Amino acid sequence: AQSVTQLDSQVPVFEEAPVELRCNYSSSVSVYLFWYVQYPNQGLQLLLKYLSGSTLVKGINGFEAEFNKSQTSFHLRKPSVHISDTAEYFCAVRSTDKLIFGTGTRLQVFP
Amino acid sequence: EPEVTQTPSHQVTQMGQEVILRCVPISNHLYFYWYRQILGQKVEFLVSFYNNEISEKSEIFDDQFSVERPDGSNFTLKIRSTKLEDSAMYFCASSENRLNEQFFGPGTRLTVL
Numbered sequence: 001a002q003s004v005t006q007l008d009s010q011v012p013v014f015e016e017a018p019v020e021l022r023c024n025y026s027s028s029v030s031v032y033l034f035w036y037v038q039y040p041n042q043g044l045q046l047l048l049k050y051l052s053g054s055t056l057v058k059g060i061n062g063f064e065a066e067f068n069k070s071q072t073s074f075h076l077r078k079p080s081v082h083i084s085d086t087a088e089y090f091c092a093v094r095s096t097d098k099l100i101f102g103t104g105t106r107l108q109v110f111p
Numbered sequence: 112e113p114e115v116t117q118t119p120s121h122q123v124t125q126m127g128q129e130v131i132l133r134c135v136p137i138s139n140h141l142y143f144y145w146y147r148q149i150l151g152q153k154v155e156f157l158v159s160f161y162n163n164e165i166s167e168k169s170e171i172f173d174d175q176f177s178v179e180r181p182d183g184s185n186f187t188l189k190i191r192s193t194k195l196e197d198s199a200m201y202f203c204a205s206s207e208n209r210l211n212e213q214f215f216g217p218g219t220r221l222t223v224l
Contacts, residue, residue, distance in 0.1 A: 032210060034212060036215070042217060042218075043115075043202060043215045043216055043217040043218050044154070044202065044204075044215040045215070046212050046213075046214070049212050051210065090153070090154060092154075094210070096167055097142070097144075097159035097161075097166050097167040097209060098144070098156040098159055098167060098169075099144075099146075099154075099156065099213060100156070101153050101154040101155075102153065103152075103153045104153060
């Protein structure tokens with residue numbers, strides 16, 4: 001069965017610092033990977049996706065992620081965070097019709 | 112930009128009552144989904160719906176749950192007899208096809224007393 005692991009439940013970081021949110025997946029078949037962001041009291045918004053092709057995927061709001069098949073990882077990165085990036089970030093893998101989500105990482109950006 | 116909408120934003124109900132959560136998916140999308148998120152926990156898949164029938168459902172989606180597309184625009188989730196543990200945020204999502212990204216609505220917070 002496919003699954004996703006987000007090792008960090010919380011990541012505190014100062015504004016303008018770089019950040020990496022880690023995601024590892026397990027899958028025996030082709031993977032389709034996604035990162036979603038959830039701002040307080042809001043729904044899930046797609047940041048970026050990997051379906052095939054280039055392993056470096058660029059998304060919205062300056063985020064990017066790299067698909068690494070050998071390490072079964074899909075880490076999310078941003079070179080310089082803003083206060084407004086404070087949110088919950090979910091990694092997800094597509095399995096048949098559904099998305100399987102990780103437990104989420106709370107990114108807290110401090111001034 | 113088209114978006115998924117959900118109503119109501121917050122529903123409070125008594126245990127044992129029936130509730131219907133409503134969603135309007137993006138108009139040209141063909142696949143529809145319900146997920147839920149219990150407070151502080153991860154988002155869990157409930158059911159997917161395509162071509163007017165359930166295509167996949169999770170263990171959570173038992174006989175108390177049902178889904179329907181009553182017309183060309185709405186997609187509903189019914190819980191027949193709510194339990195305390197049904198309290199959660201329920202998200203509707205839609206996608207153009209099985210492989211593309213799913214677009215999520217803002218959610219309905221269900222509180223069962």
